[in-house]
Amino acid sequence: MLIETRAPADPLVLFRRWYREADRKGALQPDAIALATADASGGPSVRMVLFKSLEDGRFLFYTNYESRKGRDLAANNRAALVFYWSLTRHQVRVSGRVSRLSRADSTAYFHSRPRGAQLSALASRQSRVVPSRAVLEKAVAELDRRYPETVPLPADWGGYALRPNWIEFWENRADRLHDRLRYVRRQQGGWRLERLAP
Numbered sequence: 330m331l332i333e334t335r336a337p338a339d340p341l342v343l344f345r346r347w348y349r350e351a352d353r354k355g356a357l358q359p360d361a362i363a364l365a366t367a368d369a370s371g372g373p374s375v376r377m378v379l380f381k382s383l384e385d386g387r388f389l390f391y392t393n394y395e396s397r398k399g400r401d402l403a404a405n406n407r408a409a410l411v412f413y414w415s416l417t418r419h420q421v422r423v424s425g426r427v428s429r430l431s432r433a434d435s436t437a438y439f440h441s442r443p444r445g446a447q448l449s450a451l452a453s454r455q456s457r458v459v460p461s462r463a464v465l466e467k468a469v470a471e472l473d474r475r476y477p478e479t480v481p482l483p484a485d486w487g488g489y490a491l492r493p494n495w496i497e498f499w500e501n502r503a504d505r506l507h508d509r510l511r512y513v514r515r516q517q518g519g520w521r522l523e524r525l526a527p
């Protein structure tokens with residue numbers, strides 16, 4: 330149970346604990362997150378992406394910079410993401426600002442992916458209208474021939490890091506009297522911990 334006296338001072342400690350618990354108990358895709366962005370005029374958009382790692386307290390994910398989400402983030406770098414692990418009945422909400430990873434970091438991660446996934450990323454102008462699946466498959470086949478060894482990192486592909494301003498932990502409890510603990514980043518460093526009504 331989530332009780333303030335046992336909640337760590339650092340939300341990332343609690344995040345890692347919950348993530349490991351979901352994984353250990355066999356959650357199907359514990360790394361699947363819904364990522365919400367908004368365009369320049371505030372129009373919201375949400376889709377699933379894969380959470381890759383926590384680095385320097387930031388949540389990392391990879392995508393195409395010219396996709397809808399990429400264009401949203403270029404115009405408005407505020408974003409939110411949510412994890413939900415039904416096995417443990419835990420939800421974690423994260424909100425903050427997003428920045429691009431360095432080209433070197435994106436290259437390293439890109440080349441750690443299977444060759445097929447690298448070719449698909451290179452062939453796909455993500456979120457654009459395409460005339461048919463056949464066009465995509467032909468583009469992949471051509472790139473496969475053109476790059477028999479190393480597939481180059483696409484110019485418009487890479488990682489993002491979301492630095493949380495706040496993180497909320499939600500735990501299912503009886504009679505819908507759920508626990509909600511929110512950590513809000515303090516300007517002077519550290520986190521303020523508060524309980525929210527369910």
Ligand SMILES: Cc1cc2nc3c(=O)[nH]c(=O)nc-3n(C[C@H](O)[C@H](O)[C@H](O)COP(=O)(O)O)c2cc1C
Nearest residue numbers: 361376377378379391392393396397398399455456
């Ligand atoms: C479980 C799951 C994981 C996904 N992971 C990613 C991902 O890591 N990166 C990505 O670009 N798209 C991922 N997608 C596809 C996105 O949901 C989405 O279709 C794509 O990124 C285009 O979104 P956009 O048009 O809003 O930019 C994933 C989809 C699912 C269902």
